[in-house]
Amino acid sequence: MEKYKGYLMVVVAASLWGVSGTAAQYVFDHSDVSMKWLVSVRMLISGLLFIAFSYYGKERKEIWSVWKSKKSAFQILFFGLAGMLAVQYTYFASIDEGNAAVATLLQYLAPVFIMIYFLVVFKKVPSRFEMISLVLALMGTFLLLTNGASENLTVPAACIIWGIISGVSLAFYTLYSGKLIRTYPSIIVVGWGMLIGGTTMMFIKAPWDFDPAGWTFTTIGLIIFVILFGTLVPFFLFIDSMRYITAKESSLLACAEPLSAVLSSVVWLGVPFGLYQGLGGGAIIIMVVLLTLKPKESKKKMSENVNY
Incomplete structure (x- = not known):
């Protein structure tokens, strides 16, 4: 159960x-x-609430532990900016320029970027398993963005660009957060990441800079x-x-x-959302499933060699 x-x-x-x-x-x-305002407010409030819940929970003693050394402080700052903020901003920018369905599916290309990263770092030839995943990702993305007609895009180019950057950002977020989450409670890492990203967004779009008239x-x-x-x-x-x-x-x-x-x-x-878009979205999801089910041996080998 x-x-x-x-x-x-x-x-x-x-x-x-x-x-x-x-x-x-x-x-x-x-x-x-404004998209920027919503990202700013969302991250600030969520970050504050995560840290507050940590304070009143079992993680209370570890809240400030990430700031006790220059190395960990730099890591959490870098994660908050290049990881958490980048993922949140690019995802919502893609939605703002296009729609949530395409933006979310493009973000789910992250496993492909992670796979490519490992292939480049270890200078290895892609296996048949990895080639199938890559073909599914490319085919799925093509169908998703064109609905089978190469001369037409189903969403504006800006949506596609932000969506792909969102996928790359999520890949980085996943890889970089690994050591942080193994060292500190997840709720504290996420809370500080949100708070750092939200505080940075305040200089771009302040939470109090809005007009609720309409x-x-x-x-x-x-x-x-x-x-x-x-x-x-x-x-x-x-x-x-x-x-x-x-x-x-x-x-x-x-x-x-x-x-x-x-x-x-x-x-x-x-x-x-056309038939071919549905097939493309399905191909991307199958790709994610395949990469998740990747043989343990290769995953273990990679994780042992990665220096986060």
Whole structure:
């Protein structure tokens, strides 16, 4: 039963992440809420809440441990800027320029960038397994962005560029956070990362720099949803699920995120999503599953040689 509890927690977390992207798209399309403002507020509030929960939880004594040495302080600062902020900003920028469905699927190309990183670092020829994954990623991306017609793009070029950068940022986030999360509690790493990113965003778009004159109750409700149920709740569920299931199982079940983003975009916002786009999205998800199920031997070998 505990395993099923863990499965449910990951599926709910991933689904909330996906739906929150669609909620953000609705806010951008139906109000004058700035993408930069929402990223700033989302990260600041979430970061403060994560640190506050840590203070009143069992991680209280470790909150300030990341700042006790110059090395760890630099690592958490770099993670907050080049990892957490980069992922959040580029993902929402892609949504703002296009739609949540395409933005989420492009972000899920991250495993391909991680694979390419390992191949370059270890100067090895791609295996058949890796070549199949790469072909699926390229084919899926092509179909997703063109719906089978190469002369037409289904979303603006800016959405594609930000989406690909988002995938690269997520790959870096995943690789760089490895040592931090093995050294400090996940909630503290995520909390400081969010807070650092949000504080930096304050200099770009201050949280108090907004005009609520044209906001409706729906706008306010969706902003709260993006902050709480698109960040705080799913992160807690995902992190806590690790007590019941393995990292591999959680990675597989996290594929519910692009599925929920696509379904909510199509059903709720009426975003057109063609047959070939669906096939492309499916190919990307299959690629993620294949790379997650990659033979343990090669994964272990790589992890032993990587210097985070």
